Amino acid sequence: MTRHARFPDLDGASVFVTGGGSGIGAAFTDGLMAQGAKVAFVQRSDGTAFCDAMERAHGTRPLFLPCDITDTPALQAAIAQAAAQHGDIDVLVNNAANDKRHSTMEVDEAFWDWSQAINLKSYFFAAQSVLPGMRKAGRGSIVNLSSISYMMGNAGYPAYTTANGGITALTRSLAREFGPDGIRVNALAPGWVFTEKQIALWATEEGVAAHLARQCLPRMLKPDEMVEPLLFLASEASRAMTGQAMAVDGGVVVSG
Incomplete structure (x- = not known):
């Protein structure tokens, strides 16, 4: 566990993470639990061993809900179950992705349909x-994981980069629609982690x-280096920030 x-404000927050038991998602779950957040996560593979490790590290256990996120009713049911156990979701981390080369x-x-x-x-x-729960509370943060791959114009996975561009567009539209409700929506775009x-x-x-x-910064980026950017976007520290795509890539792409 890294400090x-x-x-x-994340202490006690109800957080839902897709793909939260492996890769960058596992680092997110670990980092959020270290803040005192109540974390629920979904993934297809068994998350029991990871939950055991989190319980040893933090003294509490994340809520693991087996789910194929391409099954929309199952995903909706998992979110409802997490909200029933932890309270309405304060922070959603849309993290799960598949960048299979093609x-x-x-x-x-x-x-194409599977990838989208x-x-x-x-x-x-x-x-x-x-x-709905965020609107009722008058606040909330949604963090959508994108990637710099579409910003770079990378070849080798066009269906994936198309989705990444769509994530940024979705982020901006949701931020505009739900800003009046106090809900913030931002995208986090890692480099090659x-x-x-x-x-x-x-x-x-x-x-x-x-x-x-x-x-x-010519070094290999690690999953843990994405955690504090995620925590910043999830928390009230970024309370004046919405509709943005923040690249955390060691300095490959630039904006502004």
Whole structure:
């Protein structure tokens, strides 16, 4: 467990994280629990061992709800169950994604629909599910995980980058629609973060060297380095910030 800056308003907050038991999502769950948040998360794979580790680290256990996020009714039911146990969701972290590599010419309709269902559709319906509770409370924070891959114009996964661009557009539209209700919606766009999956599947020596050469900070980014940006966006520390896409990538893309 890494020590992070404290965000007192997250203590006791009801937080829902998609894909919260592995990769960057696991770092998010750990970091949020260290703040005292009540965390529920969904994923397809068994999260029991991870929950055991979190209980040893924090003295409390996250609520793990097995769920395929492409099954919208199941996702909605999981959010309802989390709200029933922890209270209406204060913070939604739309994190789950799949960046399986593919070329344009090999994509068929089934793959396209599968990719959008994971990487974009689930974000919309998770947000739709938490918004009534946030409106009732007059506050709330939704953080949508995007990626700098679409900002860079990367080839190699066009369905995924299309969804990333859609996440930014969705973020802006929801921020505009629900700002009057006190609800903030922002996107967090990591660079290449070297999770176990990334290292195992795609981190070739040549590819890593080429990417690090693009970064102002020429080192491999770790999942834990995404936690404090997430905590900032989730908390009242960013209370005047909404509709934004914040890149945390070691200095590859720039805005402004």
